[in-house]
Amino acid sequence: MAQVxxxxxxxxxxFSLLFVLSIDIWAWDWSWPTVFGLPxxxxxxxxxxxxxxxxxxxxxxYYWTDDGGGA
Amino acid sequence: xxxxxxxFFTAYLAIMILIAFFAYRxxxxxxxxxxxxxxxIGPVVLFFTLxxxxxxxxxxxxxxxxxxxxxxxxxxxxxxGTGIMALSFFFLGRRIWRLGREKxxxxxAELIGDRFSSDSLRMVFLGxxxxxxxxxxxxxxxxxxxxxxxxTDGEVSYELGAVLVTVVVVAYVTIGGMRADAYTDVxxxxxxxxxxxxxxxxxxxxxxGFTEANTRLAEEFPDLVSRPGGRDYFTPQVWLSFMLLWxxxxxxxxxxxxxxxxAKNEKAIKVSMMMYAPxxxxxxxxxxxxxAWGNLQFPGLTGSEPDQILPMMVDEFAPSWVLGIMLAGAFxxxxxxxxxxxxxxxxxxxxxVYKKWVKADASQRHEFxxxxxxxxxxALLSLAIALSSVETLFETLTKTTFTGLAVLFPxxxxxxxxxxxxxxxxxASIAAGELLYAGFYFGVVPSSYSWGFLPVVPVMIAATAALxxxxxxxxxxx
Numbered sequence: 001m002a003q004v005x006x007x008x009x010x011x012x013x014x015f016s017l018l019f020v021l022s023i024d025i026w027a028w029d030w031s032w033p034t035v036f037g038l039p040x041x042x043x044x045x046x047x048x049x050x051x052x053x054x055x056x057x058x059x060x061x062y063y064w065t066d067d068g069g070g071a
Numbered sequence: 072x073x074x075x076x077x078x079f080f081t082a083y084l085a086i087m088i089l090i091a092f093f094a095y096r097x098x099x100x101x102x103x104x105x106x107x108x109x110x111x112i113g114p115v116v117l118f119f120t121l122x123x124x125x126x127x128x129x130x131x132x133x134x135x136x137x138x139x140x141x142x143x144x145x146x147x148x149x150x151x152g153t154g155i156m157a158l159s160f161f162f163l164g165r166r167i168w169r170l171g172r173e174k175x176x177x178x179x180a181e182l183i184g185d186r187f188s189s190d191s192l193r194m195v196f197l198g199x200x201x202x203x204x205x206x207x208x209x210x211x212x213x214x215x216x217x218x219x220x221x222x223t224d225g226e227v228s229y230e231l232g233a234v235l236v237t238v239v240v241v242a243y244v245t246i247g248g249m250r251a252d253a254y255t256d257v258x259x260x261x262x263x264x265x266x267x268x269x270x271x272x273x274x275x276x277x278x279x280g281f282t283e284a285n286t287r288l289a290e291e292f293p294d295l296v297s298r299p300g301g302r303d304y305f306t307p308q309v310w311l312s313f314m315l316l317w318x319x320x321x322x323x324x325x326x327x328x329x330x331x332x333x334a335k336n337e338k339a340i341k342v343s344m345m346m347y348a349p350x351x352x353x354x355x356x357x358x359x360x361x362x363a364w365g366n367l368q369f370p371g372l373t374g375s376e377p378d379q380i381l382p383m384m385v386d387e388f389a390p391s392w393v394l395g396i397m398l399a400g401a402f403x404x405x406x407x408x409x410x411x412x413x414x415x416x417x418x419x420x421x422x423x424v425y426k427k428w429v430k431a432d433a434s435q436r437h438e439f440x441x442x443x444x445x446x447x448x449x450a451l452l453s454l455a456i457a458l459s460s461v462e463t464l465f466e467t468l469t470k471t472t473f474t475g476l477a478v479l480f481p482x483x484x485x486x487x488x489x490x491x492x493x494x495x496x497x498x499a500s501i502a503a504g505e506l507l508y509a510g511f512y513f514g515v516v517p518s519s520y521s522w523g524f525l526p527v528v529p530v531m532i533a534a535t536a537a538l539x540x541x542x543x544x545x546x547x548x549x
Contacts, residue, residue: 015155015158018155019155019314022147022151022152022155022314023307023310023311023314025307028298028299028307029297029298030297031289031293031296031297033285033286033289036281036282036285037281037282037283037284037285037286037289038143038285039143039285039289039296039297041143041144041146041147041296041297041298042143042146042147042356044147045146045147045150045151045352046150046352046356048151049150049151049154049348049349049351049352050348050352052151052154052155052348053345053348053349053352056157056158056344056345056347056348057345059161060341060342060344060345064161064165064337064341
C-alpha cells in the first residue's frame with residue numbers, strides 16, 4: 001500500500017478523479033435537503049472537501065517527502 | 072454610532088500597530104527581511120498568512136452578495152475550487168521556495184527573468200502583475216469604505232472609511248514589512264474565522280434556527296438551493312470555468328507567490344496545503360449561507376446592494392455592538408489582503424525597476440528605505456482609484472484581476488518545469504492571453520466565442536498554445 005502511495009500515477013489519478021467529481025453534471029438539478037436542511041450541493045461539496053483534506057494528508061505523508069522526494 | 076463597537080474596532084487597529092512594532096524589533100532592516108522576512112516564516116504563521124492574504128473583502132462582501140443573487144451553489148465554485156488550488160503549493164510553491172533560497176529571489180519577476188535570461192520578459196511579467204494588482208488593492212479600500220459607512224450608520228462616509236483603512240495598513244506595513252504582515256495575518260485570520268462562524272449563528276438564530284433557515288430558503292426560493300441557480304447562472308461551463316480559474320489565478324497573485332519565498336522550510340508549505348481544504352470548506356460556507364438567507368429578510372435587492380447583505384443581516388438580528396465586531400472581521404479580511412499587496416508591489420518596483428534600472432548598486436539597506444517609500448506611494452495611488460468609482464466587487468474582480476493574472480500561469484509552469492520553453496514563447500503566451508482577454512472584455516471578440524465558458528478558458532487555451540507553439544518554433548536558447 002505504501003508503495004502505491006508513493007506512485008505519482010496514483011496521485012495524478014486520485015486528484016484528477018476528485019476534480020472530475022466536483023463537476024457533477026449528472027446531479028445538476030438535484031436539490032433535495034440533507035443534514036440540517038442544507039441542499040445536496042452544499043453537503044456534496046463539503047464531503048469533497050473532506051476527501052480533499054484526506055488526500056492532502058496522505059500526499060504529504062507518503063509522497064511529498066522532506067528529502068526531496070516526489071520531484 | 073455604538074460606543075462598544077467603535078471601542079472594539081479602535082482596539083483592533085491599535086493591536087495591529089503594536090504587532091507591527093513587535094515585528095520591527097525583530098527585523099534586520101534589509102530588503103530581504105523587509106520583503107520576505109529573511110525566509111523564516113514557520114508552518115502556522117505561513118498557513119495563516121497565505122489564507123488571510125487569499126481571503127479578502129471579496130470573501131465577506133462579494134461571496135455573500137453573489138450567493139444572494141445566484142444561490143448556495145456558489146459555495147461549490149468558491150470552496151472546492153480554492154481548496155484544490157492548494158495542490159499548486161506542491162507543484163509551484165515548493166520549487167519557487169527552493170529557487171528563492173538558492174538564488175536569493177524576492178519578487179516573482181526576478182525568477183522568471185533569470186530563468187529565461189530576459190530583462191524584457193521580466194518587465195512584461197512585472198507589468199502584468201502590477202496592472203492587475205493595483206485595482207485589487209483599490210477593491211480592499213472600497214470594502215473598507217462600505218464597512219465603515221455601515222458600522223457608523225453613515226456618520227463616517229465611505230470615502231473617509233477608505234482613507235482610514237489605507238492609513239492603518241500603510242502604517243503597519245511601513246513599520247514591520249513582511250514580518251508585521253504575516254504576524255497580523257494570524258490575528259486577522261482568527262478574527263475572520265470566529266466572526267464568520269458567529270455571524271452564521273446569530274443570523275440563523277434570528278431566522279428561527281439553522282435548519283429552519285435552510286428549509287424556508289428551499290421553500291420560498293427553490294432556485295437558490297439548486298443549479299442552475301438564481302438567474303440561471305450555474306451552467307456546467309461556468310462551473311468548470313470557476314474551478315479552473317482559481318487553480319490558474321490564485322498562485323499568480325504576487326502576494327501569494329512571494330509567500331513561498333518567505334517560508335522557513337518545505338514543511339511550512341506542506342502544512343499550509345493540507346489546511347487549505349478545511350479552512351475553505353468552513354470559511355467560505357459562512358458568507359454564502361448568510362447571503363442566500365438574505366433573500367428571506369431583504370428580498371429584491373438590486374445593483375450593488377447585495378454586496379451589503381452580510382452586514383445588513385447581522386445588523387438585523389444582533390445588537391449594534393455585535394455588528395461592530397463582525398465588521399472588524401471584515402476589516403481583518405480586507406486589510407490582510409491589502410497589506411500583502413502593497414508590500415509585494417513595493418518589492419517588485421524596488422527590485423525589478425529601481426534596483427534593475429535606476430541604482431544597480433543599491434544596498435539592501437537602501438532597498439529597504441525605497442521599499443517603504445513605495446508602500447506609501449502605492450497606497451495613495453490605490454486610494455485614488457478607490458475614490459474615483461464604486462463598482463460591484465464581484466464584477467470588478469472577475470472581469471479584470473483574476474483572468475488577467477491567470478494568463479501568467481503557463482509562463483510560470485514553463486519556467487519551473489519545461490526546459491524547451493524560451494522567452495519568445497513566454498512573451499507570445501502573455502501577449503496572446505491578455506489580448507484575447509481584452510478582446511472579450513471590450514466586446515471586440517464576441518462572447519459566443521467562449522462557448523458558454525468564462526473568458527478564462529479560451530484565454531488559457533490561447534496562452535498555452537502560444538507558449539508551446541512559439542517555443543518550439545524558435546531557437547531553444549531564445
